[in-house]
Amino acid sequence: MLKREIPSLGVTVSRLGFGAMRMPERDGKIERVEATRMIAHMFEAGVTYFDTAYPYHNGESEEMLAGALRRFPRERFFLADKLPFLEYKSEADYKAVTEEQFSRLGMDYIDFHLLHAMNAKRWKFFKEIGVPQYQQELKRQGRIRFAGFSFHDSPEALEQILNDQPDWDFVQIQLNYFDWASSLRSGELYNMLADRGIPIIVMEPLRGGMLASLPPYAQDIIATRLPGVTPASLAYRWVGSLPYVDVILTGASTIAQAKENTAVFEDFSPLTQKEYDVIDEVLAAIAAKPSVPCTGCRYCVSACPQGINIPQVFYIYNEQGKFDCDGTTHWRYLNEMKPQERAENCIECGACVSQCPQKIDIPEELKVARKTIGEACKRAAAAESK
Ligand code: SF4
Ligand code: SF4
Structure with a gap:
């Protein structure tokens, strides 16, 4: 050793x-x-x-x-x-x-x-x-x-x-x-x-x-x-x-x-x-995977009337896209996010958009993230029940 x-x-x-x-x-x-x-x-x-x-x-x-x-x-x-x-x-x-x-x-x-x-x-x-x-x-x-x-x-x-x-x-x-x-x-x-x-x-x-x-x-x-x-x-x-x-x-x-x-x-x-x-x-291949360019600055969070944890949703979404980590994504979405913080609560009011220095179309990206995360969670749940 x-x-x-x-x-x-x-x-x-x-x-x-x-x-x-x-x-x-x-x-x-x-x-x-x-x-x-x-x-x-x-x-x-x-x-x-x-x-x-x-x-x-x-x-x-x-x-x-x-x-x-x-x-x-x-x-x-x-x-x-x-x-x-x-x-x-x-x-x-x-x-x-x-x-x-x-x-x-x-x-x-x-x-x-x-x-x-x-x-x-x-x-x-x-x-x-x-x-x-x-x-x-x-x-x-x-x-x-x-x-x-x-x-x-x-x-x-x-x-x-x-x-x-x-x-x-x-x-x-x-x-x-x-x-x-x-x-x-x-x-x-x-x-x-x-x-x-x-x-x-x-x-x-x-x-x-x-x-x-x-x-x-x-x-x-x-x-x-x-x-x-x-x-x-x-x-x-x-x-x-x-x-x-x-x-x-x-x-x-x-x-x-x-x-x-x-x-x-x-x-x-x-x-x-x-x-x-x-x-x-390997790093270059991971970096080439599409992701939301969120820096986690959180300027958008205080503008959201729904209390959505926008940077955390994007973080989990980006990790899923790079690592295909269904189990981790499932765990994070359930355990690291309160139900009210999740993407499905977005009412597309647009109040967050002007706050984002990265000019991310947050409501649209949240829709994509929600779909991707939802599918990963379903696969993880199916794998766990086997
Ligand atoms: S568009 Fe969605 S994420 Fe943005 S402030 Fe409105 S509810 Fe919150
Ligand atoms: S303002 Fe933009 S870059 Fe900052 S946390 Fe929100 S989405 Fe991410």
């Missing part, structure tokens, strides 16, 4: 980490026999970094992961856990959640402690209620070893957090070859952390699985130009070839996926120039 020394923290970690957020499930609960086998496989293959969070698997993940790791010597692995963002009213609230987390884990200390899913708004709130000081207090007490945060926002928001508090031990960001230069601007996040010498943990190297199950037009490019190379291994090796990435999290859901992932890092080779060229071809 490829290892990585992090001099600023005085530890050596496996380059591959296991994220316990997509473990196998049955009837809405973690399928424990299979999940335990998967975690054991990871440990035995040399993975030493295990990541969980308060809300994963509806609160089951922390206890499940810690329970599966308990048979191994505590000093042989690093546990990462995250303080969730909740409607804390006072210091007592987030302290109580932390104690609940330690109780679920049944462990004395957390190695990598993260403030979960940080963004500009949450950082402001956390500062107001004293969370960063509390995290440092946990560190002084030895209950956590390293203090960091996972991040979902713009480079400007990251810069603000790093300026406010420069001494972070590490930061976790979403990074993969698609999002390097997408609207997420992950490349800028990576460069900012690298410039400041802050260790980097990467989540979503497969972009929620999308880069492993690319649509046929993209898979064909890889199969033709790089016979025998899987899309998943290509995506992992792209991240692994970045010099300042320390740990890459995999969210495997099956033993087969876990084995494929550990194999990449047991016998790791950086990408060749030809492989970078093929990834460029």
Whole structure:
């Protein structure tokens, strides 16, 4: 297993980490026999970094992961856990959640402690209620070893957090070859952390699985130009070839996926120039798919009397067009959007159109998006009922 020394923290970690957020499930609960086998496989293959969070698997993940790791010597692995963002009213609230987390884990200390899913708004709130000081207090007490945060926002928001508090031990960001230069601007996040010498943990190297199950037009490019190379291994090796990435999290859901992932890092080779060229071809093919040029500025949203989340509809529509991701589209439309925010509520009043700097014909594009998303949802529902 490829290892990585992090001099600023005085530890050596496996380059591959296991994220316990997509473990196998049955009837809405973690399928424990299979999940335990998967975690054991990871440990035995040399993975030493295990990541969980308060809300994963509806609160089951922390206890499940810690329970599966308990048979191994505590000093042989690093546990990462995250303080969730909740409607804390006072210091007592987030302290109580932390104690609940330690109780679920049944462990004395957390190695990598993260403030979960940080963004500009949450950082402001956390500062107001004293969370960063509390995290440092946990560190002084030895209950956590390293203090960091996972991040979902713009480079400007990251810069603000790093300026406010420069001494972070590490930061976790979403990074993969698609999002390097997408609207997420992950490349800028990576460069900012690298410039400041802050260790980097990467989540979503497969972009929620999308880069492993690319649509046929993209898979064909890889199969033709790089016979025998899987899309998943290509995506992992792209991240692994970045010099300042320390740990890459995999969210495997099956033993087969876990084995494929550990194999990449047991016998790791950086990408060749030809492989970078093929990834460029894949990106060009994805970019050529028609999409609505929405930048997500949200100027249209406040003008809409129906409360439609126009940029989110276009985001889901664009992702469907590029990745043929019926299941993800279905899930996003049902879970990330309230019923009143969906495209079907458009009354074609046109109030949003003049607000759009991109001059998008929003009512017309919403009609197309609604049809495409609706068809994807039907296919996903049919596939799920089989
Ligand atoms: S045209 Fe549709 S999306 Fe635009 S403001 Fe009217 S109801 Fe909202
Ligand atoms: S105003 Fe235009 S670009 Fe901005 S979010 Fe709305 S549709 Fe997208």
